[in-house]
Amino acid sequence: MSAQAISVALPRPSIPPTLLGGTWSFARREFRDAMSSRWFVLYTVAFTVLAVGVSFLSLSGSGSHGFAGFGRTAAGLLNLIMLVVPLMALTAGAGAIAGERERGTLMYLLAQPVSRSQILIGKYVGLAVALTCSLCAGFGVSAGVLAWRAGGVGVRSFVVLVGLTILLALAMLSVGVLISVLSRRSSVAVGISLFVWLALVFLSDLGLMAGSLIFKLRVQEIFALAALNPLQSFKMGVIVSMNASLDVLGPVGAYASHVLGDAMPWVLAGSILVWVTLPLTAAMVIFARRKSI
Amino acid sequence: MIVAEHVTKRFGRAVAVRDAGLNVRAGEALALWGSNGAGKTTLIRCLLGVTRFQGRATIGGKSVKRHGRAARALVGYVPQELAFHDDVRMGSAMAFFAALRRVDPARAREVLAEVGLTGHERKRVRDLSGGMKQRLALAIALLSDPPVIVLDEPTSNLDAAGRGEVVQTLQRLKEAGKTLVFASHRPDEVISLADTVIVLERGVVQRVTTPLELWPTEKPVQVVRLYLSKASEAEAAQTLRDAGHAVHLNGHGLCVAVPRDRKAEPISVLARRHIEVRNIEVMDDVRVEEVAP
Known part of the structure; x- marks a missing residue:
């Protein structure tokens, strides 16, 4: 078929979207879908209510104002974040591709002039923005309570807490998307993501404790294994950002403080960043190379 | 193209x-x-x-x-x-x-x-x-x-x-x-x-x-779809072909092209061989003159 013949049959130029344009279209659609999803709204409301509740109760219980009050609040929020945020992000990511596949919409989207990477990255970006908005809503109201009760103390630490939480959410979203690419049905993807959540939140701690006793692990090995878990990296990162010593974590924390010194926050943030990039890259490669839809 | x-x-x-x-x-x-x-x-x-x-x-x-x-x-x-x-x-x-x-x-x-x-x-x-x-x-x-x-x-x-x-x-x-x-x-x-x-x-x-070539006829035709038991489909197709009909098995019954004034003819042919027709569907009008070379 000659170029001339095509132009005769083609009154308007059929140009595939640019890489960025196509990705942006999917990101916008995913963001809108997430924001109108009942589950997502429920998670956002639950996180906001719990965050405000934790902030208020921590400050009331402390009976003090200023940094000590903020420390208690941050500790309370830390535990809440470690439970809720991975669950939100993992389940949101799990539905991204598997849901489209199950509904039969993936085939239709792939038949458009877009690449698989555009679909995947677009969906990831859309969900990431939606998650960030959701978290910011919770943190925003919580920050209001803090400002009212504790004044402007600990603003920097609070910003670091929000930043690390968003980074943790992106990491868990990457894992969720990888699970989604590997699953044929969204129910399976959600089931696997719940198991991963359970493993990261509860089982890894227990496994580390049992492993250190059984294999007589050295402190550096225990620290390395703990830092491999993005949730532990997040926890240590938040504690460090509050100008607190990791000594509260015992010999392992003391060892990490001694060896890593000022590089500690960067090492821990880098560990979470690896969890953002590696699963997402793996998801892209697997999705692009999948033989069938 | x-x-x-x-x-x-x-x-x-x-x-x-x-x-x-x-x-x-x-x-x-x-x-x-x-x-x-x-x-x-x-x-x-x-x-x-x-x-x-x-x-x-x-x-x-x-x-x-x-x-x-x-x-x-x-x-x-x-x-x-x-x-x-x-x-x-x-x-x-x-x-x-x-x-x-x-x-x-x-x-x-x-x-x-x-x-x-x-x-x-x-x-x-x-x-x-x-x-x-x-x-x-x-x-x-x-x-x-x-x-x-x-x-x-x-x-x-x-x-x-x-x-x-x-x-x-x-x-x-x-x-x-x-x-x-x-x-x-x-x-x-x-x-x-x-x-x-x-x-x-x-x-x-x-x-x-x-x-x-698939449905050869000079006259305006209609296609009738005959529904038979699965076991008798092959025999029925052969019987109709032997009687000079253009027949196609396509997983949704037996499609037979017939002159518009002799739509019941295939049923008579099959009845003579004691092949039971369970249902019949007359497809939309086909104007062969439109597609004739």
Whole structure:
């Protein structure tokens, strides 16, 4: 078929979207879908209510104002974040591709002039923005309570807490998307993501404790294994950002403080960043190379 | 316009399409004819480059493997049933696909008017009838005015009125010089639209022929579909062929082309051999003079 013949049959130029344009279209659609999803709204409301509740109760219980009050609040929020945020992000990511596949919409989207990477990255970006908005809503109201009760103390630490939480959410979203690419049905993807959540939140701690006793692990090995878990990296990162010593974590924390010194926050943030990039890259490669839809 | 050579698609050990080839000229209408599981849908997916396959396929000279986005930009795809998020409003769906195809949003209104969907933009996809969904899919396919329209059994879920509307639209597109590739179970559609018919059986191209060769007759014909027990289908087909009828088994009964004034003749032929016909469906009118050379 000659170029001339095509132009005769083609009154308007059929140009595939640019890489960025196509990705942006999917990101916008995913963001809108997430924001109108009942589950997502429920998670956002639950996180906001719990965050405000934790902030208020921590400050009331402390009976003090200023940094000590903020420390208690941050500790309370830390535990809440470690439970809720991975669950939100993992389940949101799990539905991204598997849901489209199950509904039969993936085939239709792939038949458009877009690449698989555009679909995947677009969906990831859309969900990431939606998650960030959701978290910011919770943190925003919580920050209001803090400002009212504790004044402007600990603003920097609070910003670091929000930043690390968003980074943790992106990491868990990457894992969720990888699970989604590997699953044929969204129910399976959600089931696997719940198991991963359970493993990261509860089982890894227990496994580390049992492993250190059984294999007589050295402190550096225990620290390395703990830092491999993005949730532990997040926890240590938040504690460090509050100008607190990791000594509260015992010999392992003391060892990490001694060896890593000022590089500690960067090492821990880098560990979470690896969890953002590696699963997402793996998801892209697997999705692009999948033989069938 | 579309060239495929040695296309083979395997699912594990099963071969869905084996060494298929086709060459569709610009402005030509090609029908893929075959029973369920013959490989029509898989071949279409290979041609669109949405599934991995062995062999080579190009659209407008662009390889669907190496330049899939550019190749698919030349194609409008209409699935068996529009698969898109049910909660989305028709207007939003059009806006999304207009952005993907880099088309002015005003063009979306234009094509909705072309397919008779003006005024329904606020309706959600889930609230559309089968016929409206199919017209929406057609509108999306026509957004960028592509030179090639690929349709996978576009009327299989529609009633007679809906089928008539879709076939009329396709006839207009053919007259406008579009290249059509479509899979169909219905002889009336094939006779009305196709210049060339590829007969597929178990993933293998059996014949490349024309509708008139497939259903040879000088007179206006109708196609009747006879429903029999599975066990007697092969014997019935052979009996009717021996009696001089053009017969095709396509997984949805036995399609027999008959002169319009002798529609009951195949039933009499089968009755003489004690083959019971359970049901009969007379397909839409076929005007052979329209497709006669």
